[in-house]
Amino acid sequence: MSTRERIVDAAEQAIREFGISGATTKRIARAAGCSEALLYKHFDGKEALFLAVLLERMPALAPALARLRLAAGQGDLAADLTRFVLAALEFYTRAATIASGMLADPSLLARFRHMLATTNTGPHMPILSLAEILAAERRAGRTDPGLDPGAAASLLMGACYHRANLSYFVDPPDKDEDWAAGVVAAVLRR
């Protein structure tokens, strides 16, 4: 395993054990068996390292979006969207500790925000991707012609993100599968 991989693994483990604020580069470097200087050779800072954990170690949204895009124009749209909603819920649930830890740490957040702005990316991208897919489905006549793809994507991704966060505070009253089918049906109105 490369040094970089060992560092990402150690960071994931440290976040799980100690939370973002306790996952220091000192602790991560020691667990990865390297110096802090070497860690900083691979990652500009904690924000870049934590982003790597998010994108490389969590069940990612990108594959779920790719599956949805591949299935566009065929099959059962409601069933495909429900599967996607469950994948997004799982991703946001796993990502919640890192995302919240970044948001709650003013200086880490400022650096992360700057990094996102310079790379022209961010956590809003999945909404845009889902909106594109829904627009294609509408053009193919597979949704209500009155569907607003941007609003529908904002609602669906938001509902997943919110439920993922809520589940840390309270047990949801309903099963994930039933909930997912319900929000998809409400957006598609079919």
Add this chain to the structure above:
Amino acid sequence: MSTRERIVDAAEQAIREFGISGATTKRIARAAGCSEALLYKHFDGKEALFLAVLLERMPALAPALARLRLAAGQGDLAADLTRFVLAALEFYTRAATIASGMLADPSLLARFRHMLATTNTGPHMPILSLAEILAAERRAGRTDPGLDPGAAASLLMGACYHRANLSYFVDPPDKDEDWAAGVVAAVLRR
């Protein structure tokens, strides 16, 4: 101003300056001009104190829900819901630092989760309240008869919560007012 009020003010200020992890009871007690022992007489722990800040010092969801309930059955439902969505967005934006700080701190989260379970409350309650209001509007014939009040409430509250959190990482591409009107229209389909 009572000691309790001074403590809640000091806690709000400390969270804003230092984040949840830096808002220690020692620091808060000193700023409030009281001992830590007196602070603990008023609040069982940080989790109870931070909940008081959330409920007593932030523009709360409860008044916005009450306004919506009062307006039920009359006036322009889409306009009223859009106003409510903007109020929820503002609340979640202000509450994000505290909510994220709790979620990112494993031991604080465990105590907060326990406190919520014993008081039978939690951050999911606004979804249930909004669902009740939407069910009443549907009974009054003011929505599509096919509207699913629970799913619609989950989608709307989720979209607000998500956008509030996203705004800490990236600037939204659209205006809050336009976005709010769009998600409400997508849920009501009118």
